Amino acid sequence: MTLKRLLLVSNSTLYGGGYLEHCQDQIQKFLGGQVKRVLFIPYALQDRDNYAKTARQKFQSLGYALDSIHEAADPVESVLTAEAIFIGGGNTFRLLKALYDNNLIQVIRKKVIEDGIPYIGSSAGTNVATVSINTTNDMPIVYPPSLQALGFVPFNINPHYLDPNANSKHMGETREQRIKQYHEEPDTPHVLALREGCMLLVEGNKATLLGITKARLFKRGECPTEHEPGEDFSFLLNQ
């Protein structure tokens, strides 16, 4: 039996560090020695060539070759033959629309859920791994055909979670207020808010918070709760 394997990272770059530096140990441990090549999906940023170059340099430095889907003749075929998939950050609406436009939703779901190839998401790439992008922070610069996403897990994630700033004079909604507005809507799933510096590891029925910052969990109609790195989040997989 194949196990679903996901590494869902809040943010690609942590303050003061390089690209994927704060999660590189977790990436290496997650991919291990079996995987040789990673398929990169750069759709969240406009300059795909440059984005693939940045990602390729990083993954090569960790010992993995990287193919970018935007250089493939047939994007669907490149997913079908992928050993592992990494979707990077940028604008979540742009990313999800491109996944739909290229008919990649079902094929990525099959590869990750049924075939069990490792999936790494960062920021927008983490958003699209969940039920929907209803809890993205991004500006809706394009209109995807749906907000439903890859649905690898039965909850949503809010990446780059920000605590309210008590000193701010800005009157826009805090992140917590925004997530609570989401939960005012009926039948909305839990929202796991990942602060910059943490990530969720999913291996089959087991989920664990990794990294150096805490996560905040929002359940509809309940008070949010705080969770430390290392904590077992497997209960989230069985909603």
Added chain:
Amino acid sequence: MTLKRLLLVSNSTLYGGGYLEHCQDQIQKFLGGQVKRVLFIPYALQDRDNYAKTARQKFQSLGYALDSIHEAADPVESVLTAEAIFIGGGNTFRLLKALYDNNLIQVIRKKVIEDGIPYIGSSAGTNVATVSINTTNDMPIVYPPSLQALGFVPFNINPHYLDPNANSKHMGETREQRIKQYHEEPDTPHVLALREGCMLLVEGNKATLLGITKARLFKRGECPTEHEPGEDFSFLLNQ
């Protein structure tokens, strides 16, 4: 000939002040003595009763009766007979979806553009007055049938505009970066970024920035520019 009349406010509450306090003088001057009743559209917040109560108290204190559309037997009919319309802030996706769900887009457009009744928008209510809600700051908690909005003006607005915080260690995109990502998409209109404390007055072919803070104007492929209260923005109406 009727003139289109709009008062598009960045934010409902300014730090340290009460609801609509920072723009109450402009509201009174804008509505003048002719208007007796204002039709309020509270769709951006879940608790419509409470929201209408807050808005009613404020407008009554300024000398205007307020009818909330959610209390009307027929929302379309209430727009058709309105003397003036005020759409308040909250979640822009929720607001726009409710406008579509209640078949209000065309009838509000007709009343404001053809019949020239005064329109006041605040925050989300300002977003929906523009071409589209592509430049809202809100979380996409629901999925409207389109991001196209009321289109009273041929550009978009970003309300609650925030300058980058040089001391922040947060790595999410700045507001400016988000608007620039929007302008990476083809055929995107200008974006007028209204800081909290300012508003745009439109009377026919004339547009003026009012309030106490500056606005920042983003044009596709150009460097953004800064604009002082009092400045003439009429050129924005003729794109």
